[in-house]
Every structure is written in C-alpha cells, then in structure tokens.
Amino acid sequence: MKVPFAGAIDCDVHPAVPDVAALKPYLDDFWCEHLSERYIDHAAFTLASYAPNLPHSARPDWRPECGVPGGSLDALRAQALDPFGTRFAIANVLHGAVALHNADMAAALCKAVNSYIAHEWLDREPRLRASILVPPQDIELAIAEIERCAADPRFVQLLLLVMGDRPLGHRSYWPVYRAAEKHRLPIGIHAGSTFRHAPTGSGWPSHHVEDGVLQATAFEDTLVSFLAEGVFQKFPGTKLVLMESGFTWLPTLLWRTNRSWRGVRTEVPWIDRPPADIVRDHIRFTLQPLDVPNANLLNRVVDHVRSDALILFSTDYPHWRFDGADALPDGLSDAMMRKILIDNPLATYPRLGAAVEADERTSLRKEMAR
C-alpha cells in the first residue's frame, strides 16, 4: 500500500557517483594524477553485487535514459522523496572503493565520495542525510574519515558492506565502533560483497540471483559475529542497522542463538543475557526488500521476534523491490506503520532526532512570534 501520511523517514536510498571524473574536485593532485596515469580516472568503481544492468539494481520506471540509476538528484526528488512524502532520506552510496586491495587508494576514494555527496547532494537537498562510506581496509584511515565526516551533522551513520575481509564483529574493527559510539553514529551494514570469500561455505554459486538470496545468510553470520565477539558489551551505545538484509530470518536466529548460547557460555562469557534480548536492544533492519508475500506473514514474523521496534522504513530507491507507490505491504496496523515510518527511525538515529527537535523549536518560535 501507499505511505498513508507525510513525514516518513526513508532509511535506504542510493545516489550513485557517476565515475571518478565526478570525484576529481574532491581528490588531491596526487590521486588525480595517479588515477589518470593508471587509466582509471573514468572508471566507475561499480560493485559487482549491484551491476547497474541487473534487474534488481533499478526499477524499470526508475531507470534513466542515460547515466547510472540513482545518478540524478532531480530524479531522486521526483521518484523517491516527493511521492512518499519523505521528511528525511538516508543516502547510502554503494561505491566500489571498498573492494580495492590498496587501502590508501580506497581511503582517498571514500573521502572523495563523502565530500561529493555532502557538496553535490546534501547541500542542494535539505531532506537528504548520508552515511559515511568507510574504507574498511585500514582502521586508522577509516577512523580519520569518520572523524572528518562526523563534524557534519548531516552524516548520520557509518556504511560498511556485509561481506568483506572478515566477519565485522571481529576485534580488529573495534576502534571503528569506538569512534561510532563516541559520535552516536549507528553502524550501518549494507548488502553487498567484496568477494574476498565465496558467498557460501561451499564455494561460488553460478547465478546472480543466488548471490542476491544469500546476502541474507551473510547478515545472519555477521549478526552472530557481533554477538559472539561481545561488541555490544564493549560498546553499549552501539546501534547496528542492517540494510537490505531482509529480516524474516530473524526468528530463526533468535531461537538458535538463545539455545546455542546455553551450550557455549564458557566460550563467550561476556554474553550476559539471552542473545535475543541483545538483538532487540541494539539491532535494526530496513524494510525493503520485504521478503514476505503478504502482510499477514509479516505480522506473524513481527510477533515471532516479539518487538515492533526493529523495522525502519526504506524504499531502497532505485533498486527494484516493489512497483508503483506500494512501498508498504497491505495489512499493517496504523500503529505499526507509524513505528516503521517515523518512530523507529527517530529512535535509531540520534542525529535525525536532533534535527527534528531543532525543526520543532523553530516552528514553535514562529508560532509565538505570530
């Protein structure tokens, strides 16, 4: 069904960076020259998980006649922000820099992408917010980029890909999560792989569609990694947002980890309460792709996870997840829709909550002035 009221917070939209040429103003002389010397100064740095021609990468009616899907701010306004009555939308740029092996090049490109988004998109559209594209290849460079971007309140979370060098709960990433906690930035983990590892424990599937289905299992293993490593005990302020993850697999994860935890407690003694309770306190999921054929099943799944606070509205623009204006499944209660569209996102993103409060103060002042 359509979004029934204005003010939705769309937690996953995808502006695309056209190619390195568009980033040049944000790269220093060394990197401009270096990329051009290697003939990659017009490379697209496209992630294989989101090859633009793949059907799921762009809805047919959101596919531009020229350029890459998601490449135009005007199109984003006309196709995603206006029709869904969006108050805020969080831009997640899925850029291939994170798949490079050279950490310096990756960090330079991530920095350029973040600057490009801030100047070319956020400056021009007040409804837009963005995630900080983090170069996971080098922790010090990652933290430097987080510190640089965190000064701009329009950056509201970190952005990491679910499949990289190793499971993301690992201690080697903890300095990143310390920085995230310090700035009250949720850790956003998005579908996609750098293909450092085969997508399955038994190797490489033949088809793109299999890779797409299996993204969900990578999220499960990532979530278990955060639990087992004790990230939420080490950094109690951590919020994890899983994007394009699906969530109908969550009941299984809660039940299995609650049970296995009883058997492995001595291995992971920092897990001080049932994992399902930790998940409900710290982890959120964006809505699309929905993965359920109807809202009745969705309501059953929400019942199984015993919380209505976990789902955050997303259109996943311009990816093809639904047709027309039906960004929500039919059959959700009004209260649930309000939670998904507004309350849950605001509770998850402190920087959005602060922006809303500031808006309210402004309108109150205007009211009183009248």
Next chain:
Amino acid sequence: MNKPVPERDVQAAQRLAFVDCDIHPVQRTPKDLHPYLSAQWREHADTFGPHVCQGLIGQLAHPRMMANGMRADAYPSNGGPPGCDLEMMQRQHLDAYGCETGMMVCLSRGGMEERNLEFAAALSHAVNDWQLHDWVMNDKRLKAGIVVPQEYPDYAAREIDARAENEAFRQVIISPRSSEPLGRRKYWPIYEAIARSNLVLGLHPAGLSGGHASSGTGWGTYYMQEHYTFGTSMVGNVVSLIFEGVFERFPGLKVAMIESGFSWAPSLGWRMDGQWQRMRKETPHLKRPPSEYLREHFWFCTQPMEEPEEPAHLYDVLDWIGWDKMMFSSDYPHWDYDDPRRALSFKMTDAQRSAILRENAKALYRLP
C-alpha cells in the same frame, strides 16, 4: 550383541516407537577400517594419513564445546570415542527409548573431505563395508548411508550403484562443505545415481571445510559462530540445488536435511521467490517458483530442536514447512542430543506427532 533387553526398557519401547534420522557411529580407532582397506591404502593411511583443507590434523580449528562435542556420559568405559560401541548405543539410546529404526550418518574417515581422490574413494568404500559388517549386520534396526567423496563424482556414482541393491543402505551422504555449491553440474553424476536407485540424498553439516570459509563473511572466531554456519552454509546448498535446476533434471530427487535446522526454510522460500521474480530470465530452466521446489523436494530433521521464546510459534513454522516434511532425529551421541521423549514437547495432534516421530521417515526412506 544379542543380550536380553531389560524389561523396563521394553515397556519404554512400546510406548514410543520412533525412527531416529541422525545417529553417529564412529570407528574406535582408524585401524577399525583396516579389514576393509587394501594393503596399499592401509600403508598410505598409516604413513601419510588424511590430507584435508585446514591447519590442524586430528582436531578441529573451532574446538567443540562440552567433552569434544559429545555427551560426556557416552564415552565407553573401555576406551574410544562416543559412538564406537554398539552395545552402549543400544543400552543408552536404541533400547532405552524404543528406537525402531536408526539412520546412521557416518561423519568420520569416509573421505568426503580428503584431497587425494583415490584415497578418498578407498576410504569411502571401506567405511561403507564397515557400516555394513560392524553395525547393520549386528543390529537390524540400523540403516546405513552410503558415504561417497563428492569431489570424485564418477567414483561416487559407481559406489552408489554397487551398494544400492543392498537394503541396508537407504541414502547417500556427501559433505555439504564441498568445493563447489552442490547444485553445480560437477555433482550431477551423483544425483543421477541416486535417482537411478531411488535413494535419498542426506546432507549433514561437516566439521571440515572443502576449502572455503564457513560463511561469505569469512571465518568466525568462535565455535558459537561456526555452529551457526551449520544452518547458513546449508542454505547455500539448498539455493544452489534449486537454482541450478537439479530438480528439473532429477524430478524424483529427495533431500534430507540433517542437523541443519529447519525454521529458516519458510523465510528462505519467500526470499527466493521475491528475488526470482525480478531475475527469472537468468534461470530459464526453472519452471516454477523456487519455494515450490523447496516444499516438494526437502525433508527436515528436528535436532537441534528450535526453541522459540513462545513455544506456540513453532507451530507456525511447522505449518509453513509442512508436517509431512519433519522427521525426528536425536544426534546421538553428540552433546546437543535431543531426547525423543522431550524434544516434541510442544502442542500438536497425535497424528502430527506420529508423522514426525515415525511415519514421515518411513515413507521417505521406504522403511518396512
């Protein structure tokens, strides 16, 4: 082997009468296989031993919890690992609870993860002989699974053909931690042989990898993570079998998912259908939505029994999977063993209970 069964336990047997779809026999020592290996392979086994894809030999890189992953009370007093002593298995499990039929899943030393393929073939042949002579012939309640090295499909098909006539063998066991996802063409000779013999493909999580990290995110640090991948890495194989069109090519193929979890199946079906709707032109060989192949071709064992925070939620899951697709399993003698008297403690009808405890497995494995 023919000792009288204590009367108390006979009564228990009459009460329960179940088929156990996951029992693990193991060799007391590697030498148990010697009678079934040629002199050349005996010497190879003694001199070179296993050649597998991990950094430790004879133990796992994610050490198991609790008595090496075993029931601590299942270690025989006369030595050897749990599961090596038939008499103890009878006393502790088969007789005690009234097991009608026990499906053996032999996980060790069968060559499924061996890199030297000729050695793998010799080992699997020996393990199949050993299952027959040391177990099934001593207790007719036990049924064997033909262990074959999936990375050597030509040989695997020959071994399946050679064993299929013998009714002691009811399914074929390969490792789901294969070097390629199990739907890939490489493995089709195995499925062809299974289809020819009207056997079942049994998939059980393997301890050793076939050369890939246990998840698309890489290796986990803790056994807690490795344990979780028993489900997720199995999902990778289900997805592969379906999207490669294995069930279009072998429409009679039936797959038993053993110790792989089951509550993930409905959600996987919904997700596969959703993704397939957008991408269906990539796999034109699929004639139906992926969830239909899942519903039709896969059976699920109960252990480790899912434990929702509200037990009634399990009822939804079984409704979605189908009560005709669930089969009781205990995982004897492993640490997370499910007691047949307690595992199915949530509310269900007598017909549903009897389907899970007995009837579904009897139909799938064509048991008497």
